Amino acid sequence: MIMQRLRAETRAWHDALEATPFSLELLSRTLLLGRYVGQLRAYRIILDALETRLAGTDDPIVTAVWRADLAKVPLLDQDLAFFDTVPADDIAAAAITVADRFAAVISDRMTKAPVSLLGFLYVMEGSTMGGLELTPHVRATFGLVDGRGLTYYSSGDRQRWAAFATRMDEAVVDEPLQQLVLESADKGYRAIADTLGALSRPDRESTPGE
Secondary structure, three states, rough: HHHHHHHHHHHHHHHHHHEEEEEHHOOOOOOOOHHHOOOOOOHHHHHHHHHHHHOOOOHHHHHOOOOOOOHHHHHHHHHHHHHHOOOOOOHHHHHHHHHHHHHHHHHHHHHHHHHHHHHHHHHHHHHHHHHHHHHHHHHHOOOOOOOOOEEEEEEEEOOHHHHHHHHHOOOOOOOOHHHHHHHHHHHHHHHHHHHHOOOOOOOOOOOOOO
16 A cells, blocks of 8 residues: 555655754754744745645545645744744755745646655655654744644644545555655655755755765
Protein backbone atom coordinates (compact mmCIF):
# COMPACT_ATOMS: atom_id res chain seq x y z
CA MET A 1 0.00 0.00 0.00
CA ILE A 2 1.16 3.52 -0.75
CA MET A 3 1.40 4.73 2.85
CA GLN A 4 3.59 1.79 3.79
CA ARG A 5 5.82 2.50 0.82
CA LEU A 6 6.01 6.19 1.65
CA ARG A 7 7.04 5.48 5.24
CA ALA A 8 9.70 2.99 4.19
CA GLU A 9 11.12 4.87 1.23
CA THR A 10 11.31 8.29 2.93
CA ARG A 11 12.72 7.09 6.26
CA ALA A 12 16.16 8.49 5.51
CA TRP A 13 14.64 11.94 4.99
CA HIS A 14 13.06 11.88 8.45
CA ASP A 15 16.45 11.15 9.99
CA ALA A 16 18.15 13.82 7.89
CA LEU A 17 15.63 16.53 8.76
CA GLU A 18 15.93 15.76 12.46
CA ALA A 19 19.70 16.30 12.17
CA THR A 20 19.56 19.75 10.56
CA PRO A 21 20.94 22.64 12.62
CA PHE A 22 17.47 24.21 12.58
CA SER A 23 15.91 21.12 14.17
CA LEU A 24 18.74 20.66 16.66
CA GLU A 25 18.52 24.30 17.74
CA LEU A 26 14.77 23.98 18.12
CA LEU A 27 15.18 20.93 20.34
CA SER A 28 17.92 22.60 22.38
CA ARG A 29 15.73 25.71 22.68
CA THR A 30 18.36 27.99 21.18
CA LEU A 31 16.59 28.77 17.90
CA LEU A 32 16.28 32.46 17.09
CA LEU A 33 12.75 33.83 16.83
CA GLY A 34 13.39 35.24 13.37
CA ARG A 35 14.26 31.76 12.12
CA TYR A 36 11.04 30.29 13.54
CA VAL A 37 8.94 33.02 11.97
CA GLY A 38 10.93 32.59 8.77
CA GLN A 39 9.89 28.95 8.68
CA LEU A 40 6.23 29.89 9.11
CA ARG A 41 6.51 32.42 6.28
CA ALA A 42 8.21 29.91 3.99
CA TYR A 43 5.70 27.17 4.77
CA ARG A 44 2.87 29.59 4.10
CA ILE A 45 4.14 30.09 0.54
CA ILE A 46 4.51 26.34 0.00
CA LEU A 47 1.16 25.40 1.47
CA ASP A 48 -0.72 28.16 -0.29
CA ALA A 49 0.57 26.88 -3.62
CA LEU A 50 -0.20 23.27 -2.72
CA GLU A 51 -3.60 23.72 -1.11
CA THR A 52 -4.86 26.03 -3.85
CA ARG A 53 -4.08 23.40 -6.46
CA LEU A 54 -5.39 20.48 -4.43
CA ALA A 55 -8.68 22.29 -3.94
CA GLY A 56 -8.86 23.38 -7.57
CA THR A 57 -8.23 20.13 -9.43
CA ASP A 58 -10.93 17.73 -10.59
CA ASP A 59 -8.55 14.79 -10.80
CA PRO A 60 -10.58 11.93 -9.28
CA ILE A 61 -7.69 10.45 -7.31
CA VAL A 62 -6.76 13.79 -5.78
CA THR A 63 -10.36 14.63 -4.91
CA ALA A 64 -10.71 11.21 -3.27
CA VAL A 65 -7.92 12.15 -0.84
CA TRP A 66 -8.07 15.92 -0.34
CA ARG A 67 -10.37 17.34 2.33
CA ALA A 68 -10.78 20.94 3.45
CA ASP A 69 -9.84 19.98 7.02
CA LEU A 70 -6.28 19.35 5.79
CA ALA A 71 -5.78 23.04 4.93
CA LYS A 72 -3.10 24.73 7.01
CA VAL A 73 -2.85 28.20 5.44
CA PRO A 74 -5.51 29.66 7.80
CA LEU A 75 -3.50 28.38 10.77
CA LEU A 76 -0.28 29.90 9.47
CA ASP A 77 -2.10 33.19 8.91
CA GLN A 78 -3.07 33.23 12.58
CA ASP A 79 0.52 32.67 13.68
CA LEU A 80 1.94 35.20 11.25
CA ALA A 81 -0.56 37.81 12.40
CA PHE A 82 0.68 37.23 15.95
CA PHE A 83 4.30 37.68 14.84
CA ASP A 84 3.62 40.53 12.43
CA THR A 85 6.17 42.84 14.09
CA VAL A 86 9.05 40.34 13.85
CA PRO A 87 11.40 41.63 11.13
CA ALA A 88 12.69 39.33 8.40
CA ASP A 89 16.45 38.77 8.33
CA ASP A 90 18.71 37.70 5.48
CA ILE A 91 18.55 34.04 6.49
CA ALA A 92 14.75 34.04 6.53
CA ALA A 93 14.78 35.77 3.14
CA ALA A 94 16.87 32.91 1.76
CA ALA A 95 14.23 30.46 2.97
CA ILE A 96 11.55 32.46 1.16
CA THR A 97 13.54 32.07 -2.06
CA VAL A 98 13.62 28.30 -1.56
CA ALA A 99 9.89 28.25 -0.83
CA ASP A 100 9.13 30.25 -3.97
CA ARG A 101 11.12 27.75 -6.00
CA PHE A 102 9.22 24.84 -4.47
CA ALA A 103 5.89 26.59 -5.14
CA ALA A 104 6.88 26.75 -8.81
CA VAL A 105 7.59 23.01 -8.79
CA ILE A 106 4.14 22.38 -7.29
CA SER A 107 2.54 24.44 -10.05
CA ASP A 108 4.47 22.51 -12.69
CA ARG A 109 3.47 19.14 -11.27
CA MET A 110 -0.17 20.24 -11.15
CA THR A 111 -0.03 20.78 -14.91
CA LYS A 112 1.83 17.58 -15.76
CA ALA A 113 0.53 15.05 -13.20
CA PRO A 114 -1.99 16.25 -10.58
CA VAL A 115 -1.77 13.01 -8.60
CA SER A 116 1.85 13.84 -7.74
CA LEU A 117 0.48 16.64 -5.52
CA LEU A 118 -0.41 13.89 -3.05
CA GLY A 119 3.26 13.19 -2.44
CA PHE A 120 3.78 16.81 -1.46
CA LEU A 121 0.67 16.64 0.72
CA TYR A 122 2.05 13.56 2.49
CA VAL A 123 5.20 15.48 3.38
CA MET A 124 3.45 18.60 4.63
CA GLU A 125 0.66 16.81 6.52
CA GLY A 126 3.21 14.49 8.09
CA SER A 127 5.22 17.46 9.31
CA THR A 128 2.29 18.54 11.48
CA MET A 129 2.43 15.22 13.29
CA GLY A 130 6.09 15.83 14.08
CA GLY A 131 5.16 19.34 15.15
CA LEU A 132 3.17 17.95 18.06
CA GLU A 133 6.40 16.74 19.66
CA LEU A 134 8.15 20.04 18.97
CA THR A 135 5.39 22.29 20.29
CA PRO A 136 6.61 22.24 23.93
CA HIS A 137 10.07 23.32 22.79
CA VAL A 138 8.69 26.17 20.69
CA ARG A 139 6.46 27.30 23.56
CA ALA A 140 9.34 27.28 26.05
CA THR A 141 11.89 28.88 23.71
CA PHE A 142 9.78 31.90 22.82
CA GLY A 143 7.62 32.19 25.96
CA LEU A 144 4.38 31.61 24.07
CA VAL A 145 1.15 31.37 26.06
CA ASP A 146 -2.46 30.44 25.34
CA GLY A 147 -1.47 28.75 22.09
CA ARG A 148 -0.71 32.05 20.36
CA GLY A 149 2.02 31.69 17.76
CA LEU A 150 1.65 27.90 17.94
CA THR A 151 -1.45 27.27 15.86
CA TYR A 152 0.37 25.57 12.99
CA TYR A 153 2.82 23.59 15.08
CA SER A 154 0.08 22.24 17.35
CA SER A 155 -2.31 21.35 14.51
CA GLY A 156 -1.37 17.68 14.20
CA ASP A 157 -4.30 15.33 14.75
CA ARG A 158 -3.91 11.55 14.85
CA GLN A 159 -7.48 10.83 13.80
CA ARG A 160 -7.18 13.18 10.84
CA TRP A 161 -3.88 11.56 9.88
CA ALA A 162 -5.40 8.06 10.10
CA ALA A 163 -8.31 9.12 7.88
CA PHE A 164 -5.89 10.68 5.39
CA ALA A 165 -3.79 7.50 5.34
CA THR A 166 -6.87 5.37 4.67
CA ARG A 167 -7.93 7.58 1.77
CA MET A 168 -4.43 7.48 0.31
CA ASP A 169 -4.30 3.68 0.44
CA GLU A 170 -7.72 3.37 -1.14
CA ALA A 171 -7.12 5.93 -3.89
CA VAL A 172 -3.48 5.48 -4.94
CA VAL A 173 -3.46 1.84 -5.99
CA ASP A 174 -1.87 1.56 -9.42
CA GLU A 175 1.91 1.17 -9.47
CA PRO A 176 2.61 4.03 -11.92
CA LEU A 177 0.58 6.41 -9.76
CA GLN A 178 2.31 5.22 -6.61
CA GLN A 179 5.64 5.92 -8.25
CA LEU A 180 4.57 9.48 -9.06
CA VAL A 181 3.57 10.03 -5.45
CA LEU A 182 6.82 8.56 -4.15
CA GLU A 183 8.88 10.75 -6.47
CA SER A 184 7.03 13.90 -5.46
CA ALA A 185 7.40 13.02 -1.78
CA ASP A 186 11.14 12.79 -2.31
CA LYS A 187 11.12 16.20 -4.00
CA GLY A 188 9.02 17.56 -1.15
CA TYR A 189 11.40 16.35 1.53
CA ARG A 190 14.34 17.76 -0.40
CA ALA A 191 12.60 21.14 -0.58
CA ILE A 192 11.90 21.09 3.16
CA ALA A 193 15.53 20.16 3.83
CA ASP A 194 16.63 23.11 1.69
CA THR A 195 14.20 25.41 3.52
CA LEU A 196 15.47 24.35 6.93
CA GLY A 197 19.01 24.57 5.63
CA ALA A 198 18.42 28.16 4.59
CA LEU A 199 17.11 28.89 8.09
CA SER A 200 20.17 27.45 9.80
CA ARG A 201 22.93 29.61 11.17
CA PRO A 202 25.37 30.40 8.35
CA ASP A 203 28.40 29.13 10.24
CA ARG A 204 27.04 25.60 10.29
CA GLU A 205 26.28 22.96 7.66
CA SER A 206 22.90 23.78 6.18
CA THR A 207 21.61 20.98 3.98
CA PRO A 208 21.57 17.27 4.88
CA GLY A 209 22.83 14.74 2.42
CA GLU A 210 25.31 16.94 0.60
